[in-house]
Amino acid sequence: MKYLIIGAVAGGASTAARLRRLDEHAEIIIFERGNYISYANCGLPYYIGDVIKDRNKLFVQTAASFSKRFNIDVRINSLVTAIDPAKQTLTVFHQPSGNTYEETYDKLVIAVGAEPIRPPLPGIDSDDVFTLRNVVDTDKIKNHIAKAKTRKAVIVGAGFIGLEMAENIHGLGIEVEIVERGPQILAPVDFPIAAIIQQHIRKKGITLHLNTAVTAFNKNEVVLDNRDVIETDMVILSIGVKPDLQLATAAGLDTGNGIIVNEYLQTSDPNIYAVGDVIEFNHPLTGLAGVTTLAGPANKQGRILAHNLVYGNTQKYNGSINTAILKVFDMTVGTAGIASKHLKAAEIEHIVSTTHGVSHAGYYPGSKQMTIQIAFTPNEGRLLGAQIAGYDGVDKRLDIFSSLIQQGKTIYDLIEFEQAYAPPFSSAKDPINIAGMVAENILLKRLQVIYWDDLENVDFYEDALIDVRTPDEYEMGHVKGAVNIPLDELRGRLGEIPANKDIYIYCEAGLRGYLAQRILLQQGFGRVWNMSGGFRTWKICMKES
Amino acid sequence: MKYLIIGAVAGGASTAARLRRLDEHAEIIIFERGNYISYANCGLPYYIGDVIKDRNKLFVQTAASFSKRFNIDVRINSLVTAIDPAKQTLTVFHQPSGNTYEETYDKLVIAVGAEPIRPPLPGIDSDDVFTLRNVVDTDKIKNHIAKAKTRKAVIVGAGFIGLEMAENIHGLGIEVEIVERGPQILAPVDFPIAAIIQQHIRKKGITLHLNTAVTAFNKNEVVLDNRDVIETDMVILSIGVKPDLQLATAAGLDTGNGIIVNEYLQTSDPNIYAVGDVIEFNHPLTGLAGVTTLAGPANKQGRILAHNLVYGNTQKYNGSINTAILKVFDMTVGTAGIASKHLKAAEIEHIVSTTHGVSHAGYYPGSKQMTIQIAFTPNEGRLLGAQIAGYDGVDKRLDIFSSLIQQGKTIYDLIEFEQAYAPPFSSAKDPINIAGMVAENILLKRLQVIYWDDLENVDFYEDALIDVRTPDEYEMGHVKGAVNIPLDELRGRLGEIPANKDIYIYCEAGLRGYLAQRILLQQGFGRVWNMSGGFRTWKICMKES
Known part of the structure; x- marks a missing residue:
């Protein structure tokens, strides 16, 4: 069997290496237009920033080492200019020699990736x-x-x-x-x-x-x-990337925003497969086609594809929920699944909850804040998305959300999640558990929430807005028009609360507001809402909006 | 409804607080034998070590603050000396006054925890x-x-x-x-x-x-x-703890190693419930009864129990897989599920795989080693246990294993796990993915493993032992009797390998040994094994055994 692979970075290189592991006797040729294969794409910004000081560290493999270890014919500086699906050949331009030649294949893998979008603005081709x-x-x-x-x-x-x-x-x-x-x-x-x-x-x-x-x-x-x-x-x-579809389109393969592949990563031509940033694939949560430009999924696809090439179409790729993370100076931010705004755009009904937690037990040194926002379905509470911003431990919680969202799990699974707890690592109730508990309270109508932007609509003739934090916290800053009744005084000051109004409550992070709401609802106040994410979320959103 | 709760630390305090949130009008009394409630039990060693400098940080709540916030009657220095299940009363000894009194209940919660084991050795009662x-x-x-x-x-x-x-x-x-x-x-x-x-x-x-x-x-x-x-x-x-069963036994409740409760955390007396370190419960993986002495499960039980007290027995506790973690100087070690030795003792068939990974991309500064050992069932690959030792990022991977083991997932879910990847946080293939990939190779017989202690049985007349690392690595130390054939030379040196012997291969961490094994198996060598965990695991185990 003769395999040709176009592109030798994440998807292409991992396909090639796995192919060899599964079939010692296959003929494998991999083409890369540039000089470098299997380099650390995600490390490039950090090399520019001198965080990675040694340029050699960017290269997971060289053409020579890869070729030697895997007995693969690695052809660098080789630009594939055309695919002929009927003849099962590629046209290859070898840049150093200027030669053009054809190469036949039994099976072809396209792993050419995506290219940066460059809008046709005046001056965009300047050399700076x-x-x-x-x-x-x-x-x-x-x-x-x-x-x-x-x-x-x-x-x-x-x-x-x-x-x-x-x-x-x-x-x-x-x-x-x-x-x-x-x-x-x-x-x-x-x-x-x-x-x-x-x-x-x-x-x-x-x-x-x-x-x-x-x-x-x-x-x-x-x-x-x-x-x-x-x-x-x-x-x-850096306004985004788009799949490099030139070859695929010219070869008549089905394309949308990327090359269309089936669950076995096979294109519309049965002898041609594709992996990585160049493909489009249905999102496991929405079923909508989309392009994922992430190294993790590309590597996973390469492994599945090698299996299917050797053993026939028997291993399925299940799609990506686009879990992504970013270090931003001292902070970390990340997402798994789908943001609320995109769920809204896709008209997918969902509830949002914002909670704050700490990286590990507050009494142990170095504990840091994090903010978690999740989206889940209104009835069964199935998780649709999770986003986190904070310092230490954001990556950990994001990975757990990613796993649970991938598995189709619900907010009840957040509650049951058995975290590894010792004071340097977590709390007796992990931020994951708390996100689930709050979501359960919302689903079971024990907690009714409004959001930071709902406060714009508060009408102080019709509604009451109560700040249940301490007087000190209130003095440091509060929502205009809010009355301060600290939680611990609430039971004794019920008479101050207008029974005929809609009551909006907030505290700093959400917990005390919830406790206050529980008291009021059970004391006969019928219409009480607590602000999701509390004053902390409101304040930062107001400032940035 | 009148609730009495014995014990005001993790399980008792969380039950009480949640009870109040669900029922503003209930009468709730909580008894604590000591002076302190709801303190940070897991922080005590760190306070002794001056890592936590302020003693006040140990106290999540004081009796006064807890009482005020939750409108709960908190009775400290109050030792419950007897339960009368027929009369539904407790006998309470108030230590400061010397008074003894009775208190009636509708529902009772036992959350008295576990006590350190003190064997009857000479001198054990010395004041040092x-x-x-x-x-x-x-x-x-x-x-x-x-x-x-x-x-x-x-x-x-x-x-x-x-x-x-x-x-x-x-x-x-x-x-x-x-x-x-x-x-x-x-x-x-x-x-x-x-x-x-x-x-x-x-x-x-x-x-x-x-x-x-x-x-x-x-x-x-x-x-x-x-x-x-x-x-x-x-x-x-610190040789262990055992549930404090004095009260339960005297009251005639069913006990084993702990108080026996049903899935609603109800004891053999329908008006008495129990939570925390004092109960025994069936392990979700083995069905065997055991005691879990961890803060996380105790808190989760408290939340479920409060629900069942207020709404009747409708929320089930599903048990704990005993996920635990420990900081040990610069390192972290943890476990989720069941160790291989305990699976063996329980005669549960399983396969073990040891892999090494890095906390984040090796080309980004600060990347650290970790060692993962997993156990899974031989047929469907269901995860039974995972243990990790390393530095940064051990807690993250352990939490993901914990979640997947809890969910009854398989090693295939490790492969698909979509990690949040950027160079400071993970690799394109996370150590979790790699653990899964290696396990899949074992299950599909693409990889046959032996373990470090199997090398004792190598007979150099019958077997060949090949070290496929580089000559430099071999010189730095190798298994006695091993022949050095570096992986990248293997295809050219097949003639040196005895076709009629059992061939044992090892490399440093396991990957190169696997690649070598793939080559040999496909070149017609029938009996080839690779050492799980490689030389790194062998060396440390030999040194410590």
Whole structure:
């Protein structure tokens, strides 16, 4: 059997290596347009930022070592220019020699990835406007910074890569401004979580332009749609990527936003398979087709694909819930599943709950805050999404949410989750448990919630707004119009609460508000709501909105 | 409805608080024999070690604050001396006044916990032999250390608490020796994992006496069964705890090792319930009754119990898989589910696999090693247990294993697990994924494993032992009798391998050995085995055994 693989980074390289493990006798050729294979794509921003100091660390394998270990014919600097599905051949252009040749296949794997989006703006091809896809781009950016004595950089696009670049370039002592067309950073997460990170980025001295688009790049200038101009020594464009569909389209394969594959990762041509950032696949929660540009899923696909190539279509890929995480200076933010705004857009009914927790027992040194926002179905409480912003331990909780969402589990499974608890690691009730307990209270109508933006609609003639924190906390800042009745005094001050009004309660994080609501509901007050996420979420959202 | 609760720490306090949230009008009285309620039990060793400096941090609630917030009658220094299930009364001795009185109940909750085991050894009641159960014990130990200018301490028992005490007392500049009757530390984990921690403890300067029992405590001396005597200024006994069954037994409740409860946490008397360390409950994986002495399960039980008290028996407790974790100096060790040795003892068929991974991408600074050992069923690959020793990120992986084991999931779910990956947090293939992939290879017979202790049985007339690491690695140390054929030379040196022998392969961690095995099996060598965990596991186990 003769396998050709186009692309030798995450998906392609893992397919090739597994193929060899399963079939010592197969002929395997892998083509890579560039000089480098199987490099640490996700490490590139950190190499630019000198966090990874040794360039060699970026290379998991070289062409020579990979070839030797796996007995694979690795052809670098080899651009595949065409696929002929009928003849089962590839056309390959060998860049160093200028030769073009054909290569036949029994089975072909397309793993060419995605490329950065470069909108046709004036000046976008200037040599100080960069995108980051591969090692060559990385070297260009790093050389430019070294040579040009860069003092200022503009990042266009505040997604995951944009923020990694912002942090790393800022870390080199370069002033950074970020321009983002949307109303918030990090489009895949909901605003209350993004707002926390926005505040953190600003505190680190980075200027953030939201709701702002670039209209042109002049020499040493970025022109914005509000007519402002930012002077800069360089620009990094990180407004997203799109699957590289040139080959697939020309070969007549079915494509949408990516190459369409079945559950065995097989394209519309039975001899051609595809993996990685170039494919589109149905989301396991919504069934909607989408592109996932993440290294983890690409590696997992490669393993499944090798199995199917050797043993026939017998192993299924189940799709990705797009679990993603980002270090942002001292903080961490991440998401698994689907954000509420995207659930709304897809008209999927759901309930949102925001809770705050701590990385480990508060009495043990070094405990840090985190904020968790989950979305779940209104009836059975099935988890649809989870997002977290905080410091230590965010990655841990996100991984658990990811696993439970992947498994189709419910908020009741959050409650039962048996965390490994000792004071340095967790609490007797982990933030995961608490997220579940609060969600259960909502589902069983023991807790009725409003959200931070609902307070805009409070009418102080019709409604009462009660701050149940301590007088000290109230004095430090409160929602305008709120009356302060501390939780521990509530039972003795029921007479002060208007029985005929809708009552909105909040505390700092949500717990005391819930306790107050339980008291009032059982004391005959019929219409009582507690603010999800409490004053902490309200305050940060107000500031950033 | 009138509820009485005996015991106001984890299980009792969480039951009481939740009861009030669900029923504002109930009468709730909670009795605590000591002065303190709802304190941070798991923090006590760290307060002794001055890691937690402020004693007030140990108190989640005081009797006064708890009483005020939850409108609960909190009676401290009140020892319940008897339960009369027929009359539905308690007898209570109020220690400060010397008064004894009766209190009636509609429903009673027993949450009295477990007490340290104190074997009847000569001298055990000396005032420099301590156990640690509560705040009073803690104060005694701390005062002793301060007053007696302790320079040397002996810890008897190398379980979780024993090791926490060892680390904390060592941290005060006191010399520590640990005496453990068993052949390894940490009885709930298997030897290859315990061995890693043993080595770490020794490196920190603590003396470890294994297979050693104490026969007597003399003044400033601990006498061992090997007739050695350790001079010491104090002794901490941490050889385990047992449920405090005095009240339950006297009241005629059904008991085994703990109070027997049904899935609603109800004892053999329908008006009496029990939670926490005092109960025994069936293990969800084995169905065997056991006692769980962990704070997390106690808190979860309290929440379920409150529901059942208010709404009738409608919420089930599903048991604990005994997920536990421990910080040991710079390292972390933990377990979820059941160790292989305990599966063997229970005659549950299973396969073991040991893998090594890194906390996050190796090319990003600060990446640390971890060792994972899992056990799973031979046919469907259902996870039965997981244990990890390492540095950063052990707690994260353990929590994911805990969740998957709890959910009855298989090693295939480890492979599919979608980790949150960015270089500071994980790798494109997380150690969890890798554990699953290796297990799948074993289950599908693509990988045949032997274990470190199987090498003892290698017969060099019948068998060949091949070290497939590099010559440099081989020179640094290898298994005696092993021939060095580096993986990358193997395809060219097949002629050197005896076709008629059983072939045992090992590398450093297991991966290269697997690759070598794949080559040999497909080149017609019929009987080839790879050593699970590789030379790294073999070396540490040999050293510690």
